[in-house]
Amino acid sequence: MRKVALVGAGVSKFGVRKASYRDLIWEAGKACFDAVPAVKPKDVEGLVVGSVMPERTAFQSHISSMAAEALGIRPSALSARTEHMCASGTVGIRYAYAFIAAGLADLVMVLGVEKLNQPSGDEAILNMGTGVDREWEASFGLTAPPCFALAAQRHIAEYGTTEEQLAMVGVKNHTHASKNPNAHFQRGATLEQVLGSRMISSPLRLFMCSPITDGAAAVLVASEERARALTDTPVWIRGTGQALDGFQLTSLHENYAHWPALSRAAQAAYGMAGVRPQDVDVAEVHDCFAIAELIAYEELGFCEKGEAGAFVAAGRSDYGGDVVVNSRGGLMGCGHPLGATGVAQAAEVFAQLRGEAGARQVDDAAIGLTHNNSGMGEHVVMIYGRESR
Amino acid sequence: MSYFRATDPFPLESAEHTKLHEFYARLAAGRLATTRCAACKRLAWPPRAFCGECASDRFDWVDLSGEGTIHAFTIQEVGLPSGFAGPRVFAIVKIDGLRVFSILVDAEPAKVAIGQAVRLSPLRVADDPSGNARWLPAFRPA
Ligand SMILES: CC(C)(COP(=O)(O)OP(=O)(O)OC[C@H]1O[C@@H](n2cnc3c(N)ncnc32)[C@H](O)[C@@H]1OP(=O)(O)O)[C@@H](O)C(=O)NCCC(=O)NCCS
Ligand SMILES: [Zn+2]
Numbered sequence: 395m396r397k398v399a400l401v402g403a404g405v406s407k408f409g410v411r412k413a414s415y416r417d418l419i420w421e422a423g424k425a426c427f428d429a430v431p432a433v434k435p436k437d438v439e440g441l442v443v444g445s446v447m448p449e450r451t452a453f454q455s456h457i458s459s460m461a462a463e464a465l466g467i468r469p470s471a472l473s474a475r476t477e478h479m480c481a482s483g484t485v486g487i488r489y490a491y492a493f494i495a496a497g498l499a500d501l502v503m504v505l506g507v508e509k510l511n512q513p514s515g516d517e518a519i520l521n522m523g524t525g526v527d528r529e530w531e532a533s534f535g536l537t538a539p540p541c542f543a544l545a546a547q548r549h550i551a552e553y554g555t556t557e558e559q560l561a562m563v564g565v566k567n568h569t570h571a572s573k574n575p576n577a578h579f580q581r582g583a584t585l586e587q588v589l590g591s592r593m594i595s596s597p598l599r600l601f602m603c604s605p606i607t608d609g610a611a612a613v614l615v616a617s618e619e620r621a622r623a624l625t626d627t628p629v630w631i632r633g634t635g636q637a638l639d640g641f642q643l644t645s646l647h648e649n650y651a652h653w654p655a656l657s658r659a660a661q662a663a664y665g666m667a668g669v670r671p672q673d674v675d676v677a678e679v680h681d682c683f684a685i686a687e688l689i690a691y692e693e694l695g696f697c698e699k700g701e702a703g704a705f706v707a708a709g710r711s712d713y714g715g716d717v718v719v720n721s722r723g724g725l726m727g728c729g730h731p732l733g734a735t736g737v738a739q740a741a742e743v744f745a746q747l748r749g750e751a752g753a754r755q756v757d758d759a760a761i762g763l764t765h766n767n768s769g770m771g772e773h774v775v776m777i778y779g780r781e782s783r
Numbered sequence: 784m785s786y787f788r789a790t791d792p793f794p795l796e797s798a799e800h801t802k803l804h805e806f807y808a809r810l811a812a813g814r815l816a817t818t819r820c821a822a823c824k825r826l827a828w829p830p831r832a833f834c835g836e837c838a839s840d841r842f843d844w845v846d847l848s849g850e851g852t853i854h855a856f857t858i859q860e861v862g863l864p865s866g867f868a869g870p871r872v873f874a875i876v877k878i879d880g881l882r883v884f885s886i887l888v889d890a891e892p893a894k895v896a897i898g899q900a901v902r903l904s905p906l907r908v909a910d911d912p913s914g915n916a917r918w919l920p921a922f923r924p925a
Binding site: 516517519520522523528529530531532533534535536537539540543544547548592593594595596603642643644648650 | 790792793794828829854855856857858859860861862863864865866867871873875881882883884885886908919921
C-alpha cells in the first residue's frame with residue numbers, strides 16, 4: 395500500500411448559521427483551497443462528501459455531484475457520498491485513504507457538510523431521530539441524549555464517577571472553544587454554570603451536550619508523491635480502524651458504560667500505526683456528550699477502565715497533561731454538524747501537527763488521534779503522524 | 784397533510800407493509816410477541832424475518848411474558864422531537880432474558896428505579912395514512 399497524507403484543511407464558521415447548505419460547501423472549500431494555493435479545483439481527482447441528512451434539511455440528494463459542481467471539481471477517480479450518521483466525515487476520509495493507498499487516485503478532497511437548523515429547531519431534533527432505529531426506537535421519540543444518559547448512569551453507578559467530573563469535560567471543551575474563532579460557542583463555561591444548566595436527560599445537563607449546529611469542513615488527501623510535491627509538512631495517515639458492536643440499544647454491550655467496539659477500532663489503528671496510547675499528543679474525541687469523552691479515554695487506553703473521571707479532574711486531558719483532548723473545543727464547544735465533525739477533527743489534528751494551531755497549539759505535537767462515533771455502538775479511529783513512520 | 788406524512792414517526796404496521804405484522808396484531812390484543820428462528824431456534828428481540836446467525840428466513844411467533852424489570856432508564860426533560868413531550872421515561876426492560884427498549888407510561892418519574900417490575904401496556908399512536916390503528920409496545924409500573 396502507498397503512503398497517504400493530508401496536505402490541506404479548511405473549516406467554515408460553525409453555529410446556527412444564516413447560510414444555505416451550498417453556502418457552507420463554498421465556505422469550507424474556499425478555506426481548504428486557500429490553505430494550498432498550488433491546488434486548483436481542476437487538480438482534484440476525487441471528492442467524497444460526508445453528509446447525513448440533506449434529504450431532510452435541504453431536500454437534496456445526489457450530494458457529491460452537487461458539491462463537486464459547486465467547487466469546480468471534476469472527479470475522474472472517485473466521487474461518493476458517505477452517510478454514516480455522526481461518523482460520516484471520518485468514514486469519508488477512510489474511503490479517500492483506501493483509494494489513494496491502492497493507487498486509484500492521487501489527490502482527493504473529503505468534505506463534510508451539514509445544515510441542521512432547518513427549517514426550525516423542532517424539526518432539527520425530529521430529524522436527529524433518523525439516526526436510531528425508526529421502528530423500535532425513534533417511534534418512541536428516542537434521539538441521542540437518552541442513549542448516552544444510560545451510559546452516564548452506568549458509569550456513575552459502577553465507578554463512582556461524579557457529576558462534577560462530567561461537568562469538567564464541558565468546562566474544558568468550552569474553554570478550548572473560546573480560542574477557536576470557528577466554534578459555535580466562544581464564551582467558555584465555569585463549573586457552576588455547567589452544573590447549574592438545565593437537565594436534558596438525567597444525568598446529562600445542557601452544557602454536557604453538544605448543540606445542533608450548521609457547518610462544513612474539508613481536507614485534501616494525497617499520495618506520498620503528490621504530497622511531497624505540494625508541501626514540506628504533510629500530515630501522514632498512519633493508522634485507521636472501524637468497528638461495530640450493534641445498531642439498536644438492545645444490541646450493545648449490556649453494560650452501557652462499556653464500548654468494546656471503540657477499543658477494537660483503537661487497537662486496529664494503533665497496531666497499523668505502530669504507536670501506543672501514551673504516544674498520542676493531541677486527540678480529537680467524539681464528545682457528543684460529556685460521558686462519551688470519559689468513556690473514550692478508557693477505551694482508547696489513555697487511562698484504565700473506570701478512571702476517566704479522575705483523569706479529567708486531574709487535568710490529564712488538558713494542556714500540560716498526558717494528552718490534550720479536544721483542543722479545538724470538541725463537539726460541545728464547536729458544535730456537531732454531523733457529517734462535518736470528523737473532517738473538522740482531522741483539520742484540527744492537521745493544524746496541530748504542523749504547528750499552525752495558534753492559541754490552541756499543543757507543544758511539539760507529533761502524533762494525533764481522531765475518534766468519531768455513530769451512536770455508542772460504532773466507532774472510527776484515525777492516527778496521524780508528523781513523520782510518515 | 785402530505786407534509787406531515789413525510790415525517791410520520793411511526794412504523795407502518797399493517798400486513799401489506801411489513802413481514803412483522805403479526806407482532807402488531809398480537810400487540811393490539813395485549814400480547815408481547817417475538818420471533819424464534821425456525822432453523823437454529825434463536826430467540827430474537829426485536830422480532831426479525833431473517834436470522835443473522837444462520838441466515839434462515841423461516842421463523843415462528845412466540846409470546847413473551849408481558850412482565851419484566853427495569854435494567855436501565857433515563858428521564859428526558861427537554862429536547863424531544865416535536866410531538867413527543869417530556870418528561871419522558873426511556874427504559875431498557877428485561878423480559879425472558881431479552882432486553883427490550885421502550886418507554887414507561889403512567890409512571891411518576893421520581894419513583895422509577897432499576898429492578899422495578901413493569902408490565903406491557905400497548906400504546907395507541909396515530910393511525911397510519913390509510914386509517915389503520917397503530918400500537919407501540921410501551922410499559923407501565925406493575
Ligand atoms: C441539548 C439540546 C436538547 C438543547 O436544545 P434546546 O433545548 O432546543 O435549546 P435551544 O436551541 O432552544 O437553545 C437555547 C439556548 O441554549 C443554548 N444551547 C443549546 N444547546 C446547547 C448546548 N448543547 N450547550 C450549551 N448551550 C446550548 C443555545 O445557544 C441557546 O442560547 P441563547 O438563549 O443564549 O441563544 C440540543 O442541543 C440537542 O439535542 N443536542 C444534542 C444533539 C445531538 O443529539 N447530536 C448527536 C449526538 S450523537
Ligand atoms: Zn437462525
